[in-house]
Amino acid sequence: MMLTSILESIATFVPETVLVATFCVTLVSGLIARRKPAVPAALAFVGMLVTLWAVLQQAGTDRTIFSGLLAVDPFAVFFKGIVTVTTLFILLFSYFSTEVQTSVRRLAEYYALITAMALGMFLMAGANNMLMMVLGMELTSLSSYILAGFTKEASDSSEASLKYIIYGALSSGLMLYGISILFGLTGTLGFADLNHAIANAVPNYFALLVATILIIAGFGYKISAVPFHFWTPDVYEGAPVTITAFLSVASKAAGFAMLMRFFKVVFIDTSVLALPAGMWASLYGFEWNKLLAVLSVLTMTLGNLVAVWQNNLKRLLAYSSIAHAGYMLMGIVVLSDKGLAAVLLYFIVYLFMNLGAFYVVMLVADRTGSEDIDSYKGLGYRAPLLGVAMAIFLVSLTGLPPTAGFIGKLYLFAALLDARWIWLAIVGAINSVISLYYYARVFRNMFLRDPEGQATPVSIGRAQTVLLLVLLVPTLLFGLYFSPLVDLANASLVMVGVR
Amino acid sequence: MELYTIIFYVFAVITLGAAAIVVFSRNIVRAAFALLFAFFGVAGIYVFLLADFIAVTQLLIYVGGITVLVLFGVMLTNRQVSVDIKTGTMQTLPAVILTSALAGTLIGIFWSTDWRVTAQPLASETTASALGELLLGPYVLPFEVASMVLMVALVGAAMVARREKKPS
Secondary structure (H helix, E strand, C coil): CHHHHHHHHHHCCHHHHHHHHHHHHHHHHHHHCCCCCHHHHHHHHHHHHHHHHHHHHCCCCCEEECCCCEEECHHHHHHHHHHHHHHHHHHHHHHHCHHHHCCHHHHHHHHHHHHHHHHHHHHHHHECEHHHHHHHHHHHHHHHHHHHCCCCCCHHHHHHHHHHHHHHHHHHHHHHHHHHHHHHHHCCCEHHHHHHHHHHCCCCHHHHHHHHHHHHHHHHHHCCCCCCCCHHHHHHHHCCHHHHHHHHHHHHHHHHHHHHHHHHHHHECCCCCCCCCCECCEHHHCCHHHHHHHHHHHHHHHHHHHHCCCCEHHHHHHHHHHHHHHHHHHHHHCCEHHHHHHHHHHHHHHHHHHHHHHHHHHHHHHHHCCCEHHHHCCHHHHCHHHHHHHHHHHHHHHCCCCCHHHHHHHHHHHHHHHCCCHHHHHHHHHHHHHHHHHHHHHHHHHHHCCCCCCCCCCCCCHHHHHHHHHHHHHHHHHHHCCHHHHHHHHHCCCCCCCC | CCHHHHHHHHHHHHHHHHHHHHHHCCCHHHHHHHHHHHHHHHHHHHHHCCCHHHHHHHHHHHHHHHHHHHHHHHHHCHHHCCCCCCCCCCCHHHHHHHHHHHHHHHHHHHHHCCCCCCCCCCCCCCCHHHHHHHHHCCCHHHHHHHHHHHHHHHHHHHHHHCCCCCCC
């Protein structure tokens, strides 16, 4: 009985299996082809392509595997897709990055750890049980601690790694404590069982609240929400740009996937029916969404206000990514399918624009040796394509038409207004205005300022240009033609166990 | 007071006392030795919970393995044995407020909550075989993922610790 169920589960576990195989093969290839860093890179890339194929095969599946521990549903598949595409981009970035390629002897481990991190995020996206949630998070975090300190010659990279570990240990400790309280209240770890247990017997409300807050500490750390964001600027600045970009998109996506599934499946009240379509209620009116609303306001406001003072572009984008976590939290607060769909849509858009911005930072830093905002002076003339691309990515991050970022924000705000969360929408809008200010500082340096002293043109290779266009075209295209994305986001809302 | 309760408190005191030494000691070797007793006390508490397998694992792996490794690590990096580690305290007031609020909340919860208890008697006297069946049955995925987590930790530790050749 058990054996057949396990064998059946393995058949729906192909993407993860491919990732583990890629991890092992990449690692071993580094030992064999010692002086050829291209070999592990190519193996990892092929492995991720196969993973992408396997993920696409899972489209439409809606079940749990391994005794209900892991969900394979459209929601999980969507986030696995986001993680896989991001990983593919990061592998390409790494191939072009001087910073990464200088440490030839450790490159195989670098690529292997990226696939391990992707595996961790897959498990986070599918986790239907708090045990799997914690394990997926630990796998992701462990890999990212090491990768953040990859360029260990640079002292700020080691510092970033150490800070990351300390904050990570603290917040996973808090989260585990919260989980232990929840387990003590209900005697189960599975999301669906938790929902039944909480629905059937009113638990101690205060204990439930404290457990939820402690668990939010763990989620907040992964999505870098205030006040659990302290690691973000230092890690983003110290880590190699490729890893920073990876953390800012994939790691955040996995964290959000876990958070949405946890709150929706555990706290949904299936007995309340008198609600407009696509809305749901929380058990006993337990207002965890108000907690998240507070978190969201704090996150975007602090992220945006502090970003105004930053002069290092990586640090600026770190604070901007904190702010974006705040915007996306708004979509969860409203307790509606429309809100969740907006978050999913935002992630597709965010993938292209944020990776694009980090890619330009990487290209410029590799050529000028600086991530300082002053080194962007006159970039629009020294490297017109880079300058224009950066401008478009930043406009998109601000959320102005005709870019994809506008569509992302539009759907988020529409969901908020639909659910009558007017004040939160206003706070979000004010924050977008603030964000325009610091993004505009970059435009001004790129186009309105003359370069200081060295007016050397910054040139990039043909392959780099193609990759840049692959990121740039969707950022513009999805701003004009977005209905397939909306359909995809709406179709990906199905979570196992919630009807 | 029953003998049972007395022994429980003995273990509790061992655990907490040793843990306090780990945190407050300025000498890293002393802290490492105290950690040994803290782990030992926790093993005793596992025995009280009738978790025999976990208790033995705790003794073998934490008390026997990890603490010894920590001690070796400390002694091999012998430059640090005589050096006092920087253990200054900063931001004392906010830390005290925050931690006491957290501790108060948690203690309050432990007093006031009706924890879910099962009246079922234990299925068997030892837990090892039941655990084994669970680990290779319904919980086979976490079991395997844990091996992946350890593998990543191993690769990472090797990568961080490896000596780099000076670029010539």
